[in-house]
Amino acid sequence: MRTKLPLLAVALAALAAAPLHAAEPEATLVIKNHRFEPAELKVPANQRVKLTVHNQDDKPEEFESKQLNREKVIPAGAKATLYIGPLKPGRYDFYGEYHESTAKGVVVAE
C-alpha cells in the first residue's frame, strides 16, 4: 500500500491540476411551482458554463439530466451551482426528478 500511495497521489494531483479561469459564461435557472424558468435555456457551445439553479419552491428538487450527465439535489429555497459542458451545439433535455411531470426543460447550446 505504501508503495502505491504516491502513485495515487500523482493521479489525483493530475486530475485536480486543471486550470480554473475566470470570466466563463454563466446561466441561471429558477425552479418555481415545480417548473423550470426558463424552460429553454440558451448557452454558448464548446465552452464550460457555470449554471446556477435557484429553487424558490418550499420542496427540494433534483436537477437531473442524462444528456448533460449531471444530477444535483437543490434543497427548498436554496441556490446551487453546477458546471456543464463544454457542449457540442445541440439540445440537451433536463428535468426535476422529484416532479418529473411538470419540471422539464432543455439546454440549447449554440
Place this chain on the structure above:
Amino acid sequence: MFTAALIVFRESLEAALFVGIVAAATRQLAGRGGWLSGGVGLGVLGALVLALLAERIAAWADGIGQDLVNIGVLSLALLMLLWHCVWVSTHGREMAASARQLGVAVSGGQRKPWALMVAVALAVLREGAETVLFVAGSISGTPGTTPAAVLGACAVGLALGAGVGLLMYAGLSRIPARRVFDVTNVLIALLAGSIASQLAKALAQAGLVERWTAPLWDSSAALAPDSALGTFLHALVGYDARPSAAQLAAYAAVLAIIYFGSRLLARPRAA
C-alpha cells in the same frame, strides 16, 4: 405515489447491493452482523444529519458545497475499498484456507474488515441523505396525498431496494466457500472503479476539473441509463451511458491499482 416508491427504490439500490456484497464477502468472519449493522446505522445517522444541514451545505463555496461533501465521501469510500482490496490480498487467502480446512469462523483482533464497514456507512450516507430530503419534502403538505400514504410508498421503495440486496446476498451465498472470495473481490473492485468514475464526474460538476469532461460516446440508445437493466448496472458496476474521458481514466486506473497492487503484495515477501 408510484413515483415516490420508484425514487426511493433507485436511491436505495446502490447501497443495498453494496451491503449484500459485503455481507457475502465477510460471511466467514465472526461478529459480522454487528459490524454490518453498525455500518448501516452510522450511515443512516449521518444521512439524517446531512439532510438537516442540506440547505446550509448547498450555499457553501459559491453553491458547490454539496458536491464538495460528495467528493469527500466518495474519496474516503474509494480509499476504504482500495485498502480492503489490499487487505484481502494479504489476508484473504489464509482466511479462505482456514475457513475451508477447519470449517470454523475466523475470528481475531486484526482481521476485522473495518474498511468495508466504513465503506458501507458511506454508501448508506450518500444515498440516504437524498432520500431523507426527498421524503421529508414529500410528507409536508403535498396536495392530494396524506403523509401516511407518502411514507407507505417510500417504505415499499426501500423494501424493494433491500430485497434486491438480499437477492444479491442469497445468490452469492450459493457459491462454494472457496470461490466466493474471488467473486466478491471482483465485485468490490468494480464498485471501487464505479466510485472512482462518480468521483471524476463530481469533480467536473463542481468545476474543479475542466479537462476530459466531454462524453466520449453515447450508448443510451443501446442501453438507456434509466431502464431497469441500466439502473441495475449503474448501481452494480457504475454503468454510464455518456462517460467522460476522466471518468473512464479513473475507472481504469483504480482497477489497475487493485490488480497490480494485490499481485505485488500477494507475492511471498521472503523471496
